[in-house]
Amino acid sequence: MTYFADVGALARKDLLLELRARDTLPAMLLFVVATFVVFHFSLPAHSSQLASSGLLWVAIIFTALLGLGRAFVPEREQRVLDGLVLAPCDRSAIWLAKSIATLAFLGAAELVALPVFALFFHGLSGATVAGVVLADVGICAVGTFLGAMAVATRARDLLLPLLFLPLAIPIVVGGVGASVVGSPGRYLAFLALYDVLFGLLCWATFEYVVTE
Amino acid sequence: MIRARKVGKRFGDKRVLRGVDLDVARGAFAVVTGPNGSGKTTLLRLCAGLALPSEGELEVEVPRAAVGYLAHEPLVYRELTALENLDLYGRLYRVTERRERIGMLLERFGLWDVRHDRVVSYSRGMTQRLALCRVLLHEPELLVLDEPYTALDEAGADLLDAQLTELHGERTVLVSTHDPDRVAPLATQQLALA
Amino acid sequence: MRVVARLYRVPLPTLAIASLVLMTVALTLVFYVAPNDANQGFSQRIFYFHVSIAFTAYACFAAGAWKALLHLWKRDPRADLESYVAVHQGVIFGTLVLLTGSIWAKISWGHWWLWGEDELVLFLVLFLFYCAYFMLRFSVDLGPQRANLSAVYALFGVVLIPVSFLAIRIAKSFVHPEVFTLHGPNFGGWILVTYCVAQAALLLFAHTLYRVELAGKRLDARLRELRLA
Numbered sequence: 001m002t003y004f005a006d007v008g009a010l011a012r013k014d015l016l017l018e019l020r021a022r023d024t025l026p027a028m029l030l031f032v033v034a035t036f037v038v039f040h041f042s043l044p045a046h047s048s049q050l051a052s053s054g055l056l057w058v059a060i061i062f063t064a065l066l067g068l069g070r071a072f073v074p075e076r077e078q079r080v081l082d083g084l085v086l087a088p089c090d091r092s093a094i095w096l097a098k099s100i101a102t103l104a105f106l107g108a109a110e111l112v113a114l115p116v117f118a119l120f121f122h123g124l125s126g127a128t129v130a131g132v133v134l135a136d137v138g139i140c141a142v143g144t145f146l147g148a149m150a151v152a153t154r155a156r157d158l159l160l161p162l163l164f165l166p167l168a169i170p171i172v173v174g175g176v177g178a179s180v181v182g183s184p185g186r187y188l189a190f191l192a193l194y195d196v197l198f199g200l201l202c203w204a205t206f207e208y209v210v211t212e
Numbered sequence: 213m214i215r216a217r218k219v220g221k222r223f224g225d226k227r228v229l230r231g232v233d234l235d236v237a238r239g240a241f242a243v244v245t246g247p248n249g250s251g252k253t254t255l256l257r258l259c260a261g262l263a264l265p266s267e268g269e270l271e272v273e274v275p276r277a278a279v280g281y282l283a284h285e286p287l288v289y290r291e292l293t294a295l296e297n298l299d300l301y302g303r304l305y306r307v308t309e310r311r312e313r314i315g316m317l318l319e320r321f322g323l324w325d326v327r328h329d330r331v332v333s334y335s336r337g338m339t340q341r342l343a344l345c346r347v348l349l350h351e352p353e354l355l356v357l358d359e360p361y362t363a364l365d366e367a368g369a370d371l372l373d374a375q376l377t378e379l380h381g382e383r384t385v386l387v388s389t390h391d392p393d394r395v396a397p398l399a400t401q402q403l404a405l406a
Numbered sequence: 407m408r409v410v411a412r413l414y415r416v417p418l419p420t421l422a423i424a425s426l427v428l429m430t431v432a433l434t435l436v437f438y439v440a441p442n443d444a445n446q447g448f449s450q451r452i453f454y455f456h457v458s459i460a461f462t463a464y465a466c467f468a469a470g471a472w473k474a475l476l477h478l479w480k481r482d483p484r485a486d487l488e489s490y491v492a493v494h495q496g497v498i499f500g501t502l503v504l505l506t507g508s509i510w511a512k513i514s515w516g517h518w519w520l521w522g523e524d525e526l527v528l529f530l531v532l533f534l535f536y537c538a539y540f541m542l543r544f545s546v547d548l549g550p551q552r553a554n555l556s557a558v559y560a561l562f563g564v565v566l567i568p569v570s571f572l573a574i575r576i577a578k579s580f581v582h583p584e585v586f587t588l589h590g591p592n593f594g595g596w597i598l599v600t601y602c603v604a605q606a607a608l609l610l611f612a613h614t615l616y617r618v619e620l621a622g623k624r625l626d627a628r629l630r631e632l633r634l635a
Contacts, residue, residue, distance in 0.1 A: 002306065005303065006303070006304060009300055009303040009304060010300075010304075013289070013292070013296075013300050016292065016296065017289060017291050017292065020291045020292075020330075021291060050580070074289055074290075074291065077290070078285040078286065078287070078290075079283065079285050079287065080285075080287050080288065080289060082262055082281075082283060082285075082287055083287035083288070083301070083346070084304070085262065086260065086261065086262065086276060086279065086281055087276070087277075087301070087304035087305055088275070088276050088277035088304070088305060088306070089304050149542065149555055149558070149559070152546065152551060152555060153542065153545035153546050153555075154545045154546070154547075155541065155545040159538075159541060159542060159545060162537075162538040162541055163538050163542065163559075165534070166531055166532075166534045166535035166538065166566070167535070167562065167566060169531055169570065169573060170566075170569050170570055170572075170573035173573040173574070173576065173577045174573070174576075176577075176580060177576060177577065177579065177580060180580045181579050181580055186576060187576065190572065190573070190576060193569075194569060197565055197569060198562075198565065198569075201561065201562060201565055205478070205558045205561060208478050208554045208557065208558050209554065209555060209558055211554070212262075212263050212264045212549075212550040212551055212554065222549070222634065223547060223549060224547040224548045224549065225548070225630065225634065227634050263550075264550055266549075
């Protein structure tokens with residue numbers, strides 16, 4: 001299907017751009033490790049293990065925000081987005097491709113961040129990792145979408161966190177629940193529900209974000 | 213091909229176009245002139261389909277895939293090479309015999325030797341030539357060119373002249389320019405914006 | 407739906423007077439007619455307003471999302487402004503929910519805020535979300551793009567409402583457990599009547615405010631157009 005061919009071509013472009021720029025991924029890695037160190041100093045002596053699990057999710061959300069702010073920068077420069085919008089492909093392919101690329105980078109950052117977390121604090125359960133995977137999908141889908149919206153405004157970088165955080169609250173709930181509660185199935189299912197609902201909404205409405 | 217009746221465009225409180233009428237038939241070569249700020253770029257963006265008019269009616273008979281738009285900005289990724297940029301657009305526009313066509317265009321516009329260099333290393337004139345390649349890549353039926361001679365040196369301008377002459381009559385062309393004399397021999401109609 | 411359509415045809419002064427009358431009736435019922443609650447006494451009466459206002463806020467956000475859908479789907483030229491005004495009303499009533507909820511919490515339990523009260527937390531999240539709506543809208547110049555972005559965001563809001571509510575519910579397993587919640591009365595007799603009247607009064611009041619603000623904004627838009635011509 002040509003739709004997936006388009007997504008593939010665009011995703012390849014996004015991955016290539018990020019690999020060439022080589023700034024977002026190192027920044028995210030440094031940021032997340034620094035955040036963990038800050039957490040160590042933020043947790044008073046007798047804080048539970050649960051508290052640090054919760055803080056992991058804070059770190060993930062804010063590290064993702066850092067990366068998401070950069071998502072549409074190449075398109076914003078010199079209005080390259082116009083060129084993509086004019087192409088005959090479905091506009092939602094632009095969003096899907098960018099989300100996939102962002103997911104790849106967030107995943108790469110977490111491949112380092114999660115072991116570091118385990119090193120600094122305590123081990124990670126399988127449920128936590130599953131939660132991270134599901135949450136990443138939601139974060140990238142919604143975050144990329146909102147990034148495109150933010151780029152169209154005057155406030156830009158200022159606006160993305162404001163738009164993203166209320167929508168990230170359910171993700172945090174799902175993630176922390178999966179990490180902390182005895183039977184994480186409910187929370188993982190909730191994360192999957194979030195991904196499906198908001199993924200569909202993003203897919204259906206991206207067209208209107210980039211056209212008049 | 214293009215039909216505009218009393219088209220106007222407003223950005224917030226600023227009115228950029230007002231009461232524009234335009235009729236471009238298939239195969240015509242229309243030239244739009246006017247001083248800076250007269251709305252040439254806006255009119256071309258409307259015709260390319262990137263914006264909707266605030267008032268009036270605008271009808272463009274060809275689908276998106278058949279339009280080639282050259283903007284003020286080259287619309288290419290600076291961190292990708294010429295080849296990568298054209299390959300991306302070639303895939304998105306479903307260009308048949310993509311590699312051959314890209315190669316042919318790059319050679320014609322004198323960019324073959326630098327095809328593996330990133331666009332960020334190009335001069336402004338070279339970037340403009342690449343933009344022209346991008347526009348012509350999918351053999352559009354309607355060409356909308358916003359000041360295409362910008363930044364081109366004499367050689368580049370000659371290449372563009374030759375290309376436009378070749379397309380004359382076969383494709384529909386809508387050009388905006390500061391220098392109407394250059395395209396005067398090809399023009400079949402003119403529109404002057406106040 | 408037909409009720410709403412008919413409401414639109416009622417002229418504004420009539421609407422204003424009707425809603426004033428209905429509000430007075432509601433207030434009378436709430437303070438004089440409805441029986442005292444066995445546990446909480448007189449202070450529990452705020453429930454009638456708190457819940458009615460909450461439902462009204464949901465209705466406003468839903469209306470905002472519906473108008474947003476009309477804007478995107480049917481390209482209705484009036485829908486963008488209607489969506490914006492509806493969302494604005496929703497935020498006003500949402501703020502009132504937070505205020506009345508806070509007062510009720512203070513009276514009932516002595517705390518100004520209860521994390522255990524699901525609806526209150528939901529409205530806090532929605533408040534943040536819709537405040538960002540305004541920041542988004544005012545960060546884009548007037549034009550089709552602003553309308554599109556606002557409409558899409560309003561749709562996200564209406565999907566967020568049930569998802570957030572579910573999230574808040576399931577978060578209770580690991581969030582610091584709260585014993586304090588706000589209880590409404592058991593419905594029956596005069597209590598039900600009072601609640602229904604209060605709810606109808608608030609919905610009518612909200613619709614009146616909506617019409618007033620819409621008329622004002624439409625006038626602004628018309629003036630702007632005339633100035634530009």
